[in-house]
Amino acid sequence: MGRAMLIICSGMLVSLGIVSMSTSDRSKMLTQKNVEYAQKIQALNAAHTAIQVVMQEINEKGIDNMDQAYVDERNSNNSWTSSTVNGANIDFYIEFLNSDWETNPYFEEDKVRLNSTATVEGSYEAKVQSVYLVAPFSNFVPPFESPLTIATDQVSSFNTSGSASIYGTSPDGSDCEDKPTMTIANQEGSSMDSTSYANELNNIETQGSPKVKVRNDLSYEPTDELIDRLEDSPERVNIDGNYGDSLGTADDPGVFFVQDGAKLTGKQTSGYGIMVVQSGGDLSYEGELSVAGNFEWNGLIIFENAYDFDGKGTPTLNGSVLVGSTSDDNSSISIDINGNLKMQYDCRAEKFAQMAAANAVKQNKYTREVSLEETRVIK
Secondary structure: OHHHHHHHHHHHHHHHHHHHHHHHHHHHHHHHHHHHHHHHHHHHHHHHHHHHHHHHHHHHHOHHHOOOHHHOOOOOOOEEEEEEEOOEEEEEEEEEOOOOOOOOOOOOOEEEEEEEEEEEOOOEEEEEEEEEEEOOHHHHOOOOOOOEEEEOOOEEEEEEOOOOEEEOOOOOOOOOOOOOOEEEEOOOOOOOOHHHHHHHHOOOEEEOOOOEEEEOOOOOOOHHHHHHHHHOOOOOEEEEEEEOOOOOOOOOOEEEEEEEEEEEOOOOOEEEEEEEEEOOOEEEEOOOHHHHHHOEEEEEEEEEOOOOEEOOOOOEEEEEEEEEOOOOOOOOEEEEEOOOOEEEEOOHHHHHHHHHHHHHOOOOOOEEEEEEEEEEEOO
16 A cells, blocks of 8 residues: 555656646746747837838928938938837838939829838847838829819909910820810809800800810819918019019929019010919010010919909910919909910920929828838847
8 A cells, every 4th residue: 555655656746747847848938938029029119110200200301301321312222220219229221112213203103111120139120111102292283174274153254355365175296185175163153154154255266175164073172272382382483573584494393473563574485384373463574575475384374362464465375274262262253364365275284383383392291001020030
């Protein structure tokens, strides 16, 4: 009996030893797994935090105004090593995904890929790649609907006379689609309707089909936001008094505001970009008839809460003219088109308006498209 009990006790001790050894190993394994998991979370958080810190700076300053080494040159991968972020060492660099940025900076969506690698205690590594996208500010430029677009129902009168002309058909040598002579918003509640406009257009030479297109969804928004942003830009040019300076070029179109009486002195033969004539603004031409007669504007002209344009000679407006009213202005707009003024729809001029907007307002706000994560234990 005693011998049997001794054998049983010995077996139990051996079993307990085995269980103890197994529990100890498992405890070590669990401890290691917990450490690795904690390091993984720490590394991932640090890598993401580094990206957020850099992206916040990009959104505040603009990517071209940052002074860190990793954005010294566009289209280059520049590494940056930080001391620590959340207790982890960071290796960071930015990739610019628009390979044709230098040749086409205005119309390609701006994409960047931020690469962040965090290392915790030299034993755990997490890599995070995040792709961010910013749409260029040129997207705010309203599409050219026709040579003359009236995006308001606050038109009290509309008159045409003389040798003025409005052409919605595409100009020779272009690949533009034909447009209506004029596009208008729904004039419900107004004394003007599509028939009234069409009858008035019979007084001048027109091309385009239909003569008047009504769009119920036509709105001045977000053109008013475009103007607000352009008005705050240091690149804008105010035209007042006798103005004889440049009105932009095909390579460098500009943004011009007319808020008071302004006269072009006749030194300009052409202009490019966006011109905004606001309520109270009046623009006219002076100088030799031959100069005024050869003047051409290429791009977008916006009449906000007004339509005051005196065309002497035979100026040509290539692109589109937009008339609209802001939500806080209830005054009626009178439109009178006369003289030898010519409005010619031209899709090619839309590029100059987009370039001018992109030059005037550097869009900094990026949004994240996708993020990829990769983690590993460093042996």
